Amino acid sequence: xxxxxxxxxxxxxxxxxxxxxxxxxxxxxxxxxxxxxxxxxxxxxxxxxxxxxxxxxxxxxxxxxxxxxxxxxxxxxxxxxxxxxxxxxxxxxxxxxxxxxxxxxxxxxxxxxxxxxxxxxxxxxxxxxxxxxxxxxxxxxxxxxxxxxxxxxxxxxxxxxxxxxxxxxxxxxxxxxxxxxxxxxxxxxx
Amino acid sequence: xxxxxxxxxxxxxxxxxxxxxxxxxxxxxxxxxxxxxxxxxxxxxxxxxxxxxxxxxxxxxxxxxxxxxxxxxxxxxxxxxxxxxxxxxxxxxxxxxxxxxxxxxxxxxxxxxxxxxxxxxxxxxxxxxxxxxxxxxxxxxxxxxxxxxxxxxxxxxxxxxxxxxxxxxxxxxxxxxxxxxxxxxxxxxx
Numbered sequence: 260x261x262x263x264x265x266x267x268x269x270x271x272x273x274x275x276x277x278x279x280x281x282x283x284x285x286x287x288x289x290x291x292x293x294x295x296x297x298x299x300x301x302x303x304x305x306x307x308x309x310x311x312x313x314x315x316x317x318x319x320x321x322x323x324x325x326x327x328x329x330x331x332x333x334x335x336x337x338x339x340x341x342x343x344x345x346x347x348x349x350x351x352x353x354x355x356x357x358x359x360x361x362x363x364x365x366x367x368x369x370x371x372x373x374x375x376x377x378x379x380x381x382x383x384x385x386x387x388x389x390x391x392x393x394x395x396x397x398x399x400x401x402x403x404x405x406x407x408x409x410x411x412x413x414x415x416x417x418x419x420x421x422x423x424x425x426x427x428x429x430x431x432x433x434x435x436x437x438x439x440x441x442x443x444x445x446x447x448x449x
Numbered sequence: 450x451x452x453x454x455x456x457x458x459x460x461x462x463x464x465x466x467x468x469x470x471x472x473x474x475x476x477x478x479x480x481x482x483x484x485x486x487x488x489x490x491x492x493x494x495x496x497x498x499x500x501x502x503x504x505x506x507x508x509x510x511x512x513x514x515x516x517x518x519x520x521x522x523x524x525x526x527x528x529x530x531x532x533x534x535x536x537x538x539x540x541x542x543x544x545x546x547x548x549x550x551x552x553x554x555x556x557x558x559x560x561x562x563x564x565x566x567x568x569x570x571x572x573x574x575x576x577x578x579x580x581x582x583x584x585x586x587x588x589x590x591x592x593x594x595x596x597x598x599x600x601x602x603x604x605x606x607x608x609x610x611x612x613x614x615x616x617x618x619x620x621x622x623x624x625x626x627x628x629x630x631x632x633x634x635x636x637x638x639x
Contacts, residue, residue, distance in 0.1 A: 279560065280560065280561070281473065281557050281558075281560070281561065282473075283471065283472075283473030283474050283557075284473050284557075284561055356559055356560045357560070358556060358559070362556060362612075362615060363556045363557070365556075365615050365616075365618060365619040366548060366552055366553045366555075366556035366557060366615055366618070367471050367473075367474075367553070367556060367557045368471075369546055369548070369618045369619050369621075370469065370470065370471070370546045370547070370618075371470070371471065371474055376619060379619050380619050380620055383616065383619065406635075407632065411628050411632075412632065414616070414625065414628065415609075415613075415625075415628045415629065415632045417612075417616075418609060418612030418613045418615070418616045418625055418628075418629070419605075419608060419609040419612050420612065421611075421612040421615055421616070422552075422607070422608030422609050422610065422611040422612030422613070422615070423605070423608045423612070425552060425555050425556055425608070425611055425612070425615075426555075426573065426604070426607075426608045426611070428555060428556070428559045428560075429555040429559050429566060429569050429570050429573065430570055431559075435604065435605075435608055438601050438604065438605045438608075439605065439608070442597065442601075442602065442605045442637065445596075446636050446637050447632065447636050447637060
């Protein structure tokens, strides 16, 4: 019978392993072993590795706690946007080799799994909406020009972030994250 | 005995298959079949799928013909930068599901293959140098402010492009590429 705690353990270790090693390079056996569970019990909780991958995207997006920084109205909108990305950059750890699960899965699986592609798209859209609300606030207060649609600008900034995280992963260097912070907040969100 | 033409055929079909399906989702069998070659003959030309993947990165970077647009000094530097990215965007085809091989491999393989990670890093650095030379020219002519190191700015723009291509792949939509062109050339390279 399916044990709820075992499902959580498989999801948590699956998320960690898939984030670190990628989807196709990880087997159900790897995930079960990392959760300290027999392989057979995996299938009591998830019908396939793809279903676990989709759940991992949702769990990853939900724990992006930096989103809550965007809602702290005691901080001015532009400062809030900066805090959000500074917190994301601080969460990255040397050698920056895991990257962002959304970007990793988007790159590896968009052609392979419609289910995971849709979950990644939904997570990115949710993030863009949260960011766009703050951009709109900054525009209303006159801290940003009203020359761009907030959602388009927010999505562009997320794309720049994803590109910077990917480059940090390839170079094993934090410099692309620092360049993102410096240039985004002096030229794009300015 | 290794036949040079067969090596080229395996590399060309390997590049196409790896670009479309990803590295770990493609087998040596898939690649040999796509080249119309028996699986055994693959190993007359490449010691492993990893070696083919590394050669595919070099072949992909070499055929990014848009780099030559950066060297056309009859066109003003900023217009040249725009032409380069417009040409890259035009080369993307609906449903934008292949993405950029450099970004795909960077995301999927940076932790798995030091060889491919280094080839991707080298290709991105080569591209950034070509772009930085034009940024520097634009700064010298006063078309861009001298507030940023040309190499840092060029690398950031490439990261933004890679993020936009990745988002286009996830959303099966060209809109992120158009947003990249509009915002980069009105705010970052402006």
